[in-house]
Amino acid sequence: MTYRGSIRPFANFNAKSDADFLGRAMKGMGTDEDAILMLLAARSNDQRQQIKAAFKKACGKDLVSELKSELGGLFESLIVALMTPPISYDASQLHKAIKGAGTNDDVLIEILASRTGAQIKGIIKVYKKEFGGKLEKDICGDTSGHYQKLLVILLQGSREEEVDESKIEKDAKDLFAAGEGRFGTDEEKFITILGNRSPEHLRKVFDVYKKLCGSDIEDSIKGETAGNLENLLLAVVKCVRSVPEYFAEGLYKSMRRAGTDDDALMRIMVSRSEVDMLDIRDSFKKMYGASLYTTIQEDTSGDYQRALLYLCGGND
Incomplete structure (x- = not known):
């Protein structure tokens, strides 16, 4: 598999010299936010953990506590998130x-x-x-x-691994019978099938379901359930279909409503930066006709914005 994160391990990595560099950036009057950002955004999380250990060894202080006392606001929250193991x-x-x-x-x-x-x-x-x-x-x-x-x-984290060909048709029919095909909804069926089957198996079930029902499983979930259960079922279905599309939608919603939901924006950018940010970027462009990079530029500012743009990994 090709690597799809936007942040890669830094090639000529030296934890001790990075720790010294950060120490200097926080010394004396004023903090060099730029230097801190440039360095930490160009290191993988694993490397940041090594820098943290080297810093403690050299200065006898906790790097994260030092960063917290020097930085503020959203930029501080983002840097602390980057310093935390995933x-x-x-x-x-x-x-x-x-x-x-x-x-x-x-x-x-x-x-x-x-x-x-x-x-x-x-x-x-x-x-x-x-x-x-x-x-x-x-x-x-x-x-x-x-x-x-x-x-x-x-x-339980114990989804089935395989596609069970013998169950595809039955699962699709069971889902239909549990929702569209009856008065009231049999939520148990939805929960059992969507919570336990492998993503690949479920994608096939959704195809058969569409043939049976003439509409997508998402439409049935919206029609048959409400509130948190509806939101969770839809999230499970979206992640089965495409995790990058799910997060592209999450990012879009975090920025394109009245006021930016910085918690969600930060959480997704940080947690996907070494997983599938490049795919999320592609999905975002496909789904919304705008680049994630320019959307972040329009919705954020300052050091916080620059850190998010780093995590985005460039403008497509």
Whole structure:
């Protein structure tokens, strides 16, 4: 597979000289935000962790705490996010979503619908280590009903791997019978099929479903469910169809509404920068006829904007 992230490991990497460089950028009067940005945006997350260790060894101080005391606002939040290992970042975003005032369901939905089984298992471990609680228990304390059930299924991180040819037709018919084909909706069926089958299997099911029903599965979900359950089912379907398209839509929504949703914008740009940002950029251009780069330029400003443009990896 070709690498589709916008941030790559820096070729002639030297953690110690990078740590010294950052120390100098934060010394004396005023902070050289430019220097900090240029350096950290040009390193992979793994390299940033090595810089953090080298900084502690050289100065006896925590690099992230130092950066926090020197920077401010959205730029600070973004730099701190870049300094966090990806799995810890996901875990902390989930913790914030659950433990804050009210539940941020958008974050729960985005992370649990889009991460791989292995990533979810990693998140659960890190969550326990860093926050001392069980992620499943915390999520169950904040959610209910069919929505909660599907979140718990996704938390198992154990989707089937294979396409089961013998089940494709049956799954499509079951979904039809559970929604369009009856009065009221059998949510259990939707949850079981969409939560457990492999993405490749589900793509085939959706094709058969369209032939059966004459409309897309998304239309049925919108017609048959509401609220958080609807949003979660739609996110699962979108990620099955195309994870980059799902995130392109997320980025578009974060910027093209009244006021920018900086939390969502930052979360997606940081968490996908070493995964599939180039594909997200392509999808964004295809879906909205505008480049992600210029959209970010129009919606943000200052050092924060420049950091996001770095993560975008160039203007297409």
